[in-house]
Amino acid sequence: xxxxxxxxxxxxxxxxxxxxxxxxxxxxxxxxxxxxxxxxxxxxxxxxxxxxxxxxxxxxxxxxxxxxxxxxxxxxxxxxxxxxxxxxxxxxxxxxxxxxxxxxxxxxxxxxxxxxxxxxxxxxxxxxxxxxxxxxxxxxxxxxxxxxxxxxxxxxxxxxxxxxxxxxxxxxxxxxxxxxxxxxxxxxxxxxxxxxxxxxxxxxxxxxxxxxxxxxxxxxxxxxxxxxxxxxxxxxxxxxxxxxxxxxxxxxxxxxxxxxxxxxxxxxxxxxxxxxxxxxxxxxxxxxxxxxxxxxxxxxxxxxxxxxxxxxxxxxxxxxxxxxxxxxxxxxxxxxxxxxxxxxxxxxxxxxxxxxxxxxxxxxxxxxxxxxxxxxxxxxxxxxxxxx
Amino acid sequence: xxxxxxxxxxxxxxxxxxxxxxxxxxxxxxxxxxxxxxxxxxxxxxxxxxxxxxxxxxxxxxxxxxxxxxxxxxxxxxxxxxxxxxxxxxxxxxxxxxxxxxxxxxxxxxxxxxxxxxxxxxxxxxxxxxxxxxxxxxxxxxxxxxxxxxxxxxxxxxxxxxxxxxxxxxxxxxxxxxxxxxxxxxxxxxxxxxxxxxxxxxxxxxxxxxxxxxxxxxxxxxxxxxxxxxxxxxxxxxxxxxxxxxxxxxxxxxxxxxxxxxxxxxxxxxxxxxxxxxxxxxxxxxxxxxxxxxxxxxxxxxxxxxxxxxxxxxxxxxxxxxxxxxxxxxxxxxxxxxxxxxxxxxxxxxxxxxxxxxxxxxxxxxxxxxxxxxxxxxxxxxxxxxxxxxxxxxxxxxxxxxx
Numbered sequence: 001x002x003x004x005x006x007x008x009x010x011x012x013x014x015x016x017x018x019x020x021x022x023x024x025x026x027x028x029x030x031x032x033x034x035x036x037x038x039x040x041x042x043x044x045x046x047x048x049x050x051x052x053x054x055x056x057x058x059x060x061x062x063x064x065x066x067x068x069x070x071x072x073x074x075x076x077x078x079x080x081x082x083x084x085x086x087x088x089x090x091x092x093x094x095x096x097x098x099x100x101x102x103x104x105x106x107x108x109x110x111x112x113x114x115x116x117x118x119x120x121x122x123x124x125x126x127x128x129x130x131x132x133x134x135x136x137x138x139x140x141x142x143x144x145x146x147x148x149x150x151x152x153x154x155x156x157x158x159x160x161x162x163x164x165x166x167x168x169x170x171x172x173x174x175x176x177x178x179x180x181x182x183x184x185x186x187x188x189x190x191x192x193x194x195x196x197x198x199x200x201x202x203x204x205x206x207x208x209x210x211x212x213x214x215x216x217x218x219x220x221x222x223x224x225x226x227x228x229x230x231x232x233x234x235x236x237x238x239x240x241x242x243x244x245x246x247x248x249x250x251x252x253x254x255x256x257x258x259x260x261x262x263x264x265x266x267x268x269x270x271x272x273x274x275x276x277x278x279x280x281x282x283x284x285x286x287x288x289x290x291x292x293x294x295x296x297x298x299x300x301x302x303x304x305x306x307x308x309x310x311x312x313x314x315x316x317x318x319x320x321x322x323x324x325x326x327x328x329x330x331x332x333x334x335x336x337x338x339x340x341x342x343x344x345x346x347x348x349x350x351x352x353x354x355x356x357x358x359x360x361x362x363x364x365x366x367x368x369x370x371x372x373x374x375x376x377x378x379x380x381x382x383x384x385x386x387x388x
Numbered sequence: 389x390x391x392x393x394x395x396x397x398x399x400x401x402x403x404x405x406x407x408x409x410x411x412x413x414x415x416x417x418x419x420x421x422x423x424x425x426x427x428x429x430x431x432x433x434x435x436x437x438x439x440x441x442x443x444x445x446x447x448x449x450x451x452x453x454x455x456x457x458x459x460x461x462x463x464x465x466x467x468x469x470x471x472x473x474x475x476x477x478x479x480x481x482x483x484x485x486x487x488x489x490x491x492x493x494x495x496x497x498x499x500x501x502x503x504x505x506x507x508x509x510x511x512x513x514x515x516x517x518x519x520x521x522x523x524x525x526x527x528x529x530x531x532x533x534x535x536x537x538x539x540x541x542x543x544x545x546x547x548x549x550x551x552x553x554x555x556x557x558x559x560x561x562x563x564x565x566x567x568x569x570x571x572x573x574x575x576x577x578x579x580x581x582x583x584x585x586x587x588x589x590x591x592x593x594x595x596x597x598x599x600x601x602x603x604x605x606x607x608x609x610x611x612x613x614x615x616x617x618x619x620x621x622x623x624x625x626x627x628x629x630x631x632x633x634x635x636x637x638x639x640x641x642x643x644x645x646x647x648x649x650x651x652x653x654x655x656x657x658x659x660x661x662x663x664x665x666x667x668x669x670x671x672x673x674x675x676x677x678x679x680x681x682x683x684x685x686x687x688x689x690x691x692x693x694x695x696x697x698x699x700x701x702x703x704x705x706x707x708x709x710x711x712x713x714x715x716x717x718x719x720x721x722x723x724x725x726x727x728x729x730x731x732x733x734x735x736x737x738x739x740x741x742x743x744x745x746x747x748x749x750x751x752x753x754x755x756x757x758x759x760x761x762x763x764x765x766x767x768x769x770x771x772x773x774x775x776x777x778x779x780x781x782x783x784x785x786x787x788x789x790x791x
Contacts, residue, residue: 317602385638 003363004370005323009206010149010183010302010361016208018255019248023210027244034241035230044243051243051250058257059200059217060191067216067233068246072182073101075201075216078236079178080105081226083141089113090138093131096346097121097150099180101201102143124153124290124298124347132163139167141176146190146200147183150343150359151289152302154188161196176220182206185215186256187301188264192217199223204245208363209252213245263364267300268292270362270371274303277375282382284308286353288344303360304344306353307378309386315358318385322377327359389427390443393468394450395436395549399461399559402435412437415459415562418624422453422778433545434503438468451555456621458588460557464541466549471507473517476548480521480540483550488538489522495532496522502544514542561590563624568592569672569702570665572657573619573628575611575730578676578705580619580722581713585704586674587622594668595619595626596661598633603737608730613774613782618722620776625783628774629664636763637737643758647743648751650684651692655755656764658696663768665699673697678705678713683742692748696755 003014026047032040034048049063056063069075080102083092092109094102096118106116117134119126126144135142142164147154157179164177179200184190186207192200202215218236229238256263271292278285288304290296307315316328344354360374396419401411416430416437426445431438441450447465454463469479483489489496500514509517518540519531543549571583573595583593597612609630616628633656640652661673677685684693694701705713717723743751774785 311603313605314603317605321602 003365005374006325007360007362007366007374008325008327009363009366010152010359011327012205012211013208013363015205015210015248016252016255019209019252022251023244023248026247030243034243035232048241048243048246051246054250055215055246055253058190058253059185059202060193061217062219064234065192065217065219067218067236068241069214069216069233069237070212070242071205071214072099072180072201072203073214074237075199075203075214076101076178076180077105078216078225079141079176079199079201079218079223080109082223083109083114084112084226085224086140089115090140091115091117091136093117093119093134093139093142095119095121095126095144097124097126097148097343098143098145099149099182102145102180120348121148121153121346122348123296124148124151124288125296126155126160128156128159128163131160132167135164135167135175137171139171139175141178143178143180145183146179146181147188147299147302148343149183149302150357151304151347152183152299152361153290153347154184154297154299156297157195157197165196174220174222176223183299183302186253186260187267187299189260192219204249204252207252207256209249210245213242213249215249259364264300266364266366267362270366270368271300271303273368273371274305274360274375277372277379278305281375282379284386285378285382288347288349288353288357301361301363304357305360305378306349306356307358307382308352308356310356310382312355312357315356315381318381319358319374319377322381324374324377326374327361328357391440392443392445392450393466393549394439394441394454395464395466395543395551396439396454396460397462397557398435398437398459400561401459411459411562411565414565415457418457418459418562418564419453421624422457422621423450436545452621454557455555456558457562457624458558458560458590458622459562461559462554462557464551464554466551468547468549471504471544471546471548473509476514476518476542476550477521479548479550480518480542481525483552484522484525484540488552489526489529489540492526493528494537495530495535496538496540497531497533497536498522498540498542500542500544504544504546507544514544518542558588558622560588563587563590563622564592566590566592567672568594568668568670569674570629570661570668570670571595571674572661572676573597573612573615574676575608575615575726575728576676577717577723577726578678578681578713580615580676580720580726581716582674582676582704583619584622584716584720584722586702587619587624591672591674591702593623593626593674594664594670595628596631596657596664597628598631598657598660600634600637600737601632603634603637605730607728611725611728611730614725615722616774616776617780617782618720618725620780621778622720625778626776627668628776629771630774631660631664631767631771633660633767636760636767639760639763640758641737643760644754646739647741648746648754649737649739650742651689651746651751652755652758653737654684654689654693655696655751656760658693658701659761659764660768660771662698663764664771670699672700672702674702674704676705677703678708678710681710683744686744688745688748689743692746692751695748695752 030044032044034045052066053063056066109116164175168175176198179197181200182203185202198220199218204213205211225236286306290298312328426442428441454460469475498515498518500511502511541551569591571593573579595616620626644652772786775783777783
């Protein structure tokens, strides 16, 4: 099924037909609770472990490091909550452009005595040197997202991991490196071991899986959960496993990873098309995402563009009236700073650009024709409503 | 038909002279409007109205009818009995078998009044006798005339009336006694309060909202509809006019100096409001402006916008402090809706440095130079309406009839 006019895949991608069918099949087939000791429970548990191994292989992880969760935010929360148990709070490094699932923890961590070091991301990038400059003997955790959800900029995660590992050797203690990779899995190659991270958060509905299912990759045995229950998922995520959801996620992920290059080439074609159209037909529009063919790495699936003079929420409504769903980064308001605008300001974009930004994101079944129609609408609306 | 009786106290109306009938009739009409579909009959005695309402009408509906109608100073659910001492004692015994007397402990007093001076006992004697009836029934209670926990009221008029609670009403004058106006309703805190205050002086009002979609969201319109629904019981129902204002806003943006945008927008609103007032046969405009609150609310700005209106512009909040306005908004129940984060005006139409001391002559020339009249006429012609009943529900909208 084509999702005409839908350009908000980074918010949530449509559930694939295969994943949908798999959900129903597994929900009907496996009736037991994987923690039960009877036959139905045992076969559900076996299948769960089979899925775990399969999903682990999609990111080059050990199956034991894969924890099933309810989504990206919960995966981030498990890591951050773990710090709250510490009797000797230290330092945490968090870039300001992180998703709210991470930045909303800043106040909580500070309340628990942690020293939170917030860092800027000029142009949408956190450079390894920036991290190196703020690491101290007290640093216990560094967070950095893989693909920024507003502009699509891709971070040098392995470079950041290298400086953290070097720092670990200097201070003689572990520094945990957590990566929110929600916008990466299924879109770009993710090899958790090659990246050198300790943990990562993923969400099924970003790669056409179901909502309410996610993954925490965690290789650090010191991470301990705050929540308690039946001890499922190595104690990190208690609660009966959502076997059907996990199976549907595995189906969607398998498909996304198998066809990764084909889909990526398609996304690049669309991205190049948008860049060319805007450059030729509306040069006043400002691309906040780096050009796809530049040296700066960015996701081919996300394009952030500023429409000067028109608040992003207003432009989003205008496009919606033309049949298009895009995402706005900020509110049409004097004082309501919403997350997208804050993220862009953390990247150094001035408030005029950030207040007028819209995010266009798409997926494997977005057609070039659909992209052309959206570009037409953007150009036409911009010139119709820009100040004469 | 089984009925229950409500006694309604009148304040300012009872002081009226020859035209008191006019005010009382309007008040009866306004209350009856809110009691529908239940049958009710109304009789009057000096300074009081007595409503007999179908007993099936829930108490909260009746309470709401009296507590949201201007002109009512106080009201009580009462029992009526024959004007004989024995009958009064029997009625008292029945009444004190229910709350707030039936717990049988604590303090009370009896407050008696006698407008019929032929009744054999005076007010003090009535109070003493009925106090004795209460104490006989509840020996654990005691009389406290200064700070009683409960009061038994007894009024001797054409009949005898007994009641145990006295609820405060809103006072003021019945809506529609003072003609009709058009309330400029934004999504903010002030304008609903302005409308409420003018309704309290008997002004019937229709509301006007200027909607600049997509620059303001549909949520902002929904918010204004909610505010109109909150105001509707106080206004005895109202009509909300939603004026499509986007083209006018864009024209103002492109054909006036940035610092004049707000002034020109206010001038356009006055023009449109006057045109709608003409259609609705309204004699005045009502705004929520308070002197000096924002740049467009200086004396000079008000003088300029007044000059754009053919009708008198009433500003009931002009001398009020924001805290006072907020306190009234909370009392009305509009505050929580007003502070929802849907702006009634987009930032792109708000100048960074608005003109605060405009010269009315110069600005009037600038207004005419914009040549915006055609767009304003179009906005008036394309205005949609929503009619709200006295219960705050939408009865009909022009959008439905078009569909």
